[in-house]
Amino acid sequence: MKKVSLCSFFCFLCGTVFLAISVPVSALDSEGQEAKDEGMRLYNIHHSTAALAYLEQAAEGGDVEAMYYMGEAERRQRMGSMTRAALNWYLKAADHGDPYAMLRLFQGGACVAGDECPEGAEGWREKALAETLPKAETGDTDAMLALYHIYRLLDDSGEGVEWLEKAAEAGNPEAQTRLAKNIINGQGWYFFDSSRQNAALEWLQAAAKQNYVPAIVELSEIFVEQGDFDNAWEWGRLGSELGYVNLRNRVGWCYLNPEELEEMSVEGLCPVEQDKVKGWAILRAVVEEVGDRDAKGILEDNQGVLTSDQMREAERLSDELVGRQPELSDFIPRFGY
Structure with missing residues (x-):
């Protein structure tokens, strides 16, 4: 076995794991839930192709998260490139209010190249903002976290960071972890490097105590x-x-x-x-x-x-x-x- 660095062998994949924002969905029956669970298990060990049949069963049963992950699985099979199949699943998830599906549609150029534009909004980023902001203002920490990404893609990182901090302070472990990683990478002003690292450690420990x-x-x-x-x-x-x-x-x-x-x-x-x-x-x-x-x-x-x-x-x-x-x-x- 060749010599490898600790980071390349063990480090966590870039980014953080994000939870779905709560949206009205059809409750899955036991068979549909089992299919979703198996699809997510396969997806999370990089078996996207094998995951598709299970996720599709759950998506067809009305599960919005499964719709989004159908898009993700289709896209990952093409090394991150948008495909018609991925586009269609993102559109279905977006129709049920999933902000991350809307952001994928923006990143994939759905409105410009695919002529798939949202109704009542300038673009997919704007639609994600319009539908997510009210939820965040009522205290939904998953929505707050989504706003961080929405504002980042709207080139308003300052507003996004404020929502990320609100989500972290409210106890969202994903937000706490993302904030800690941002601090490590230079976000915020700290007089000493040790102070910066201690601040990051505090957020990571808060999330880790939740078994995140x-x-x-x-x-x-x-x-x-x-x-x-x-x-x-x-x-x-x-x-x-x-x-x-x-x-x-x-x-x-x-x-x-x-x-x-x-x-x-x-x-x-x-x-x-x-x-x-x-x-x-x-x-x-x-x-x-x-x-x-x-x-x-x-x-x-x-x-x-x-x-x-x-x-x-x-x-x-x-x-x-x-x-x-x-x-x-x-x-x-x-x-x-």
């Missing part, structure tokens, strides 16, 4: 950069338990072969006692559950590390781990950059 995985991932990486490996491990272990694939791999690798991992990333990253059986079981379960290539590569590089008795015990333990809730995910951003 993207915040937990950020915290773990910050503590790695600071050389605080005990805190990095504790947050990383929690992120692993909550289902983040890369952190699950890190935990498994630390148990299986800590020297190998530290040689390829950061010395001191694994402040735990080696447990080859446990490490192999964790990584094998990841492979069995989602077919992760990184986990598979680690196991291939460590063939022969376990005795035959240890291997049997690892496989038994692995079988117990497969499918254990919460399910594994890459926590793909709802509205990335």
Whole structure:
């Protein structure tokens, strides 16, 4: 396995995970909800093609979030390019008030190139603003968060930041995480770098206390950069338990072969006692559950590390781990950059 940086191997995908704003939808029956859940599971481990059939069932049942993700899955299959299929699903979601679908329609040039313009608004950004602002003014924190993106695409980042801060202060974990990342990247005025980092850490910890995985991932990486490996491990272990694939791999690798991992990333990253059986079981379960290539590569590089008795015990333990809730995910951003 080639040498990789800690950031490239473990860092969270750019952006944050966003929740759907509440809009009137048709309640799914149990079969439709199961289809949606499976579609989202597949989508969040980058199996967009396989997710389509399940998401479509939920979308046809009236679920607006599934409509939006049908658009996302279709678009991701074309490396982010707008397709007619994606356009049609975004239009359906937008018709039910989904602001992120409207922003995708703006970004994809639906009004200019596709002649699909909203009624009663200058464009899709403007329609998103008109429909989302009243919800935010009544205290809907998801709407506040959406306004951050809407204003950003309207080239009014100052107004957007104000709404982002309001959402964070109201306890929205996505907004808290986005705000923390913005502070790290230079937002706001801080006399000392340490003050800037402390401010970001406070927001991340507020989100992490709500078990918001993207915040937990950020915290773990910050503590790695600071050389605080005990805190990095504790947050990383929690992120692993909550289902983040890369952190699950890190935990498994630390148990299986800590020297190998530290040689390829950061010395001191694994402040735990080696447990080859446990490490192999964790990584094998990841492979069995989602077919992760990184986990598979680690196991291939460590063939022969376990005795035959240890291997049997690892496989038994692995079988117990497969499918254990919460399910594994890459926590793909709802509205990335």
